[in-house]
Amino acid sequence: KAGVTQTPRYLIKTRGQQVTLSCSPISGHRSVSWYQQTPGQGLQFLFEYFSETQRNKGNFPGRFSGRQFSNSRSEMNVSTLELGDSALYLCASSDTTTRFQYFGPGTRLTVT
């Protein structure tokens, strides 16, 4: 099976802009979770989608949003970008046993 794919891999945006990141889970996986990784903070949970519904949410402002499509692909959107949003955004997919999450390579977002 193909692994989790994320596009784009690298992105440079300007403060105030908005950005959309995409994640395609492993075939058959219905759960997609998003994490933000910054130096010194580890991986912070953003949200999780299962069967097109947000099932879990972390402590991030409303500027961070997501959605999931019927084919389980997921998108994450960040509006009104701030310098502090510069990070590696990781997507993970899992089947019904959601403890075992398989991560994509991430999208490196740089906000200037």
Added chain:
Amino acid sequence: DQQVKQNSPSLSVQEGRISILNCDYTNSMFDYFLWYKKYPAEGPTFLISISSIKDKNEDGRFTVFLNKSAKHLSLHIVPSQPGDSAVYFCAAVSTGTASKLTFGTGTRLQVTL
């Protein structure tokens, strides 16, 4: 509030020796713990896990120990190999929020020749 802590940001070990990575947690609701390994420019890959009903789980060169009373877990790698050089993340999850992994900040392991 950092519920999962990895207090050592880095660790250097000689090839062939034992690497011990530590992790502490504060949330008593966590009932499953995982270790992930991450190389630069790649996503984390699952390494080994342990349920809170156990105190040890072994998989080849990797062993995870859990001390519930101390809210502490550790990952032992024996023998350490240069290919083990990576960042290791400890993660925890509670049954009530099964999809939400809480990660530590990571420990960078360097295995030297």
